[in-house]
Amino acid sequence: MRTAFDFTPYCRSTVGFDRLFNLLETGLREDDGYPPFDIVKEGEDSYRITLAVAGFAPSDIEIVAQQNQLTVTGKRADDDGQGDYLHRGIATRAFERRFQLADFIEAGDAGFENGLLSIALKRVVPEAMKPRKIEIGGAPAANDRLEGPNDEGREAA
Template sequence: MRTNFDFTPYRRSTVGFDRLFDLLETEPRGDVAEGYPPFDIVKDGEDSYRVTLAIAGFRPEEIEVIAQQNQLSVTGKRAASDSKDAYLHKGIAMRDFERRFQLADFIEVGGASFEHGLLSIELKRVVPEAMKPRKIAIGSDHPVADRIEAPQDKAREAA
């Protein structure tokens, strides 16, 4: 169920969240509403996650996992079957699929495993050192420019 919500006040008072607002405002794609294949998203730890897809009937070579910037795509394409079986009931959905997941910034795909018809994909948030919070020491009353030496100043002193 989609509700229309106006994000304009939030867009005016935030910087750098354009991508998030765009995702919230766009209509969901057909493959998201379809629900195939079913999946779970689990938070394994502070910065680690696992996406598990139930893809019974597929072999590992029929599945493709692609990690791009801020997107994880899982595609399953069945090999052509020469089977002449006469099904009385076919309830196991083994149709081709493509499932996409939008990833937050700094989420990296660690690896994937396939066991008992479940594809598990490990995700981890890896924040660069420059983006991590750091404590800034408070110095004396001297201007900051006095405490920072430029490389050319050191070269002049050595000459």
């Protein structure tokens, strides 16, 4: 069965969406599903990622936000022979989970409670990128010109 999808026809007829198509292509790759996670939209511009990291302590986990990517890495310290396990069902293997963030999404506080790691995300749009209303003024006449800083002291000829 073919799993690759060809975005070439769409790339030819769009401008500036190459990053989006790259994200779609990389998102098609399989992952092992560990650790499991939830993504919740909590408000208009706020989100929360929750990872189930049973068996890990907060000191075993590292969270790095860089550009548009959030990386959560976990590596558990050695057990130092704390007993002979007859069955080991709690997965404590090392992991690295990457999340691709949209533009202007920033990672906020992280919390750890009951084996769940929770990371707050918020969309922070810079003032320069927010829509602004532009007032329409009267059109200047063709012979009117804007005076520059050196035009103040000149006399009319």
